[in-house]
Amino acid sequence: MDYLWAPWRIEYIKKARDEEKEGCILCGKPAEKNDASNLILHRGRRCFIIMNSYPYNSGHLMVAPYRHVANLEDLNDEERNEQFELVSRSVAILKQVIKAEGFNIGMNLGRIAGAGIDKHIHTHIVPRWVGDTNFMPVAGDIKVVNEALKDTYKKLAGEF
Secondary structure, eight states, X not given: OOXXXXXXXHHHHHHHHHHHHHOXXXXXXXXXXXXXXXXEEEEOSSEEEEEOSSOSSTTOEEEEESSOOOXXXXXXXXXXXXXXXXXXXHHHHHHHHSXXXXXXXXXXXXXXXXXXXXXXXXXXXXXXXXXXXXXXXXXXXXXXXXXXXXXXXXXXXXXX
């Protein structure tokens, strides 16, 4: 068996475990009012846009309501409408600013469905480009992200 070492992943594992003990990150980050360090790009009336700290690709965003809600059916009309409006706006901005050629957009509802944060609903927006997948995810279970989070944040922050 070959081993491909990814020691930086331990930080994600530790942080996910700690955040579960500390409370909901999607409630805590907007409450801190420190948008740049928390990678919050936009605050709407009922929902906000935050960059994923452990992205699948550069520009991986999440849209979430401020209200701590786990189920899609528990969103009220205003939250549901603003959620989709912000997803649409994010797609347009990502096309313009980082020249995304396609997108994976979705929700993981429940831990069994792959939700890392299963008690606070959120929509993932993952930009895609021709050739952005290579052998690393298949061979080594590693995704190469080609730009630092803060650099992507700087590109996107003024657009929302």
